[in-house]
Amino acid sequence: MRRLALTGLALAMTTALTACGGSGTTTAPATAAADPAKVSGDITVLTNRTDLVNDGTMKKYAAEFAKVYPGVRVTFEAITDYEGEVKIRMNTDNYGDVLLIPNAIAKGDYPKFFAPLGPAAELSRKYQFTGSGTVGDQVYGIVSFAAANGFVYNKDLWTKAGVTAWPKTPEEFLTGLKAVKDRTGAIPLYTNYKDGWPLTNWTNANGSVSCDPKADQALVTEDPWAAGKDLNVIDSLLFNAVHQRLTEKDPTTTNWEDSKKFLATGKIGAMWLGSWAIPQMRAAAATAGQSPDSIAFMPFPSQAGGSFCSVLNPDYQYAVNSHSTNKAAARAWLDWFVDRSGFSATNQGVSPVRSDPLPSALKPYSDAGVKLIELDTSRRVTVDNIDKESEVGLKSPDYRQKLIDVARGAAKGDLSGLLADLSARWKAGQQAAA
Template identity: 45%
Template sequence: MAKRHILSVTSVTSVAAATALLLGACSGGSDDGAGDGDEPSGSITVLTNRTDIVDTVLQDYVAEFQQTYPDVDVEFEAITDYEGDMTVRLNSGDYGDVLLVPNTVDADQLSTFFEPLGTVDELGEKYRFIHEKSYDGQVYGLATFGTALGYVLNKPVWEKAGVTEPPTTPQDFVAALEAIKDTSPDATPYYTNYADGWPLTQWQSNQGSIDGPEAVNMRTEQDAPWTEGEEQYAIDSLLFDVVAAGVSEKDPTTTNWEESKNLIGSGQVGSMVLGSWAVTQMQDAAEAAGAAREDIGFWPMPWQTDGAFHSTVSGDYKIAVSKNSENKEAAEAWLYWFLDESGFAASQGGIAPQVDGQTPETLADFETYGVEEVEIAPAPEGEESLLSDIYNAAEIDLNGDQFRREYVDIARGAADGSKESYFADLNARWAEARAEVVG
């Protein structure tokens, strides 16, 4: 197993990737969810975006769960556009018993929609990433697993281009993609997954890989984050430059997330910025294409601090109990069984959510290249929603995909403007919003 290098307390709005398990429920048992002997009972419906395993793996989990909780019935509802659909459902009040917290929910809204699971101090003794969905000392969601940020790559495609080690600068990264374009003209060196949108949010999850644990808190003190030399500029500038160099899809509006797995697995795509959670899915695709699982690797982002690569490590989607649940005991029983007994984290190649868990083999390359893990520090007390207050006021969906789609369109020549003009507009809106929020 690859060892961890840096372990610290975290509170980052992770993007996470839409392939994580999403849980929710519709109560169908008694009001208190308990049967004879105070054992949980009743029915819960589990919301999940894992349409690929809803009828297979998840059903196996139910059978195992019912060996411990025979009086609890579990049903699943698969949701393809989880973020979009759940935003509507939260506002309607119809969002079941257990679910993963949508990224659209800000810290100060957690208590509106979810039951507190315990205090930061209590749960922090057993679980990692607890600050990420906590507010005012209470934890409202626990990570299903942890994920490191970087990019998934098809190693034979990169090796054919003469690149056998991770690039250390953005310029070298773009040059590597250009070399892939030259040596594998039928392959797409970098795949944005623009059409699905949510994969673009994975870029923001790299915050901290340059500035370290205080990166998010630093952002709230900056008037011009999209200025050369700042971490936010580095993240968004690299995506812009990749597209402007012509090494991404010719028409990003036609991309498809599920198909992208097959494309990278078969060597028709060279790389994608994602969390380490994606590695096993791409390896499965490579195997299905007749290639070796080892063809799929995971490398750190192309920048170093003090001569070392750093990767932001955070919790993936956070599992939570609905505030509106009529069967909270059964819902909580499923939540903790899923975290502690199902083996889901290991099956996904994820970092165990428990404090004493091990780092998975999917991060073996990180050990080879001495990548140091960074966990984002929690916001100061009373400022948990400060960052989201600023970007909401600026109408810049920092953890979303819309503004990245806008500058990708500029970079590919489908919209007017330049990197300089667009980033200047972002800075102006950010500064105005920060003045409004901070005073």
């Protein structure tokens, strides 16, 4: 299972949370005692990984944690509709001791709900991606891992279609998709339109096209859908793939769980996702009696200075509830899980711990010289405000679902009109947020 996309309802709930939530919170920092034997208490950890709770994986993590912190008892609460339920619970004090920060919570509101974990200057020496959780000079969330972005694809299928080299341009990629369709009969590219949230991952390619770490900052002043800009290239590729009938025939019937086995068995050619999806696809291949090695990863079809680039997008951040009465125990779990559990490597994500090696699934990226870049998100609060005022919804599937509908002829319009509308709305958002 994956994070749920930010919807219009989530935006509405963010407003409610800002008005109602966080009252009476404490600014006491979450620190763990130097001596693990002195840390005790019962804590509840909220998670979106219902699969890992149901199959006992999280209990195994807790058992390992207990060897270091025998006085702490960990209880997991797995939530299917994590975004929807947790943001409602955050109108109260009862949202666990350790939790994943919901996407709907504006970064500027972190101090209202979460205990500070330490100064950014100090924590950034040990951890990457701390900018995502930093407000002022304090860090409120530590990233679980960062996913590299790319197309998870069935390498055997693409080889059968005669495509063995990564496409370097959107045009080459579309040609490759057509070869997959014509020579194998498989669905070349799967959008996961119905589930919605996979469409939001296309926004995470912003920065990969231009190989620009400041691509997020540029959203504050520039037109993201102007000719040649990253989101223009990204959305044009998706539109053209659908328009050329290189995606599923009826996107309203897509299914995320089914898509994994379809890709694993060669019925789907590729899906735009994060590196976290690789182990899930490989597990699906093994279950279907196929070779897990057939599942591979390719970067967005664009190069800057002769190199492919892939933005590292931080996944959910771990935080400590500012209302927790066992902050030392909560912080002990957070630190252990990030530093010592190996969770990021298992999910083929880049660890937030600077000294950790890259995950094995990214070795082809490393061998090919793909540049992994981290975006400067220091103006993310402003970007979020612009996005809210514009009603575009960069974290929502809505506008790309509309793009797909227009591309497949289910709604009126064309690509140029769609991009012009997005540009106009974003400009209005920039003016309103100024």
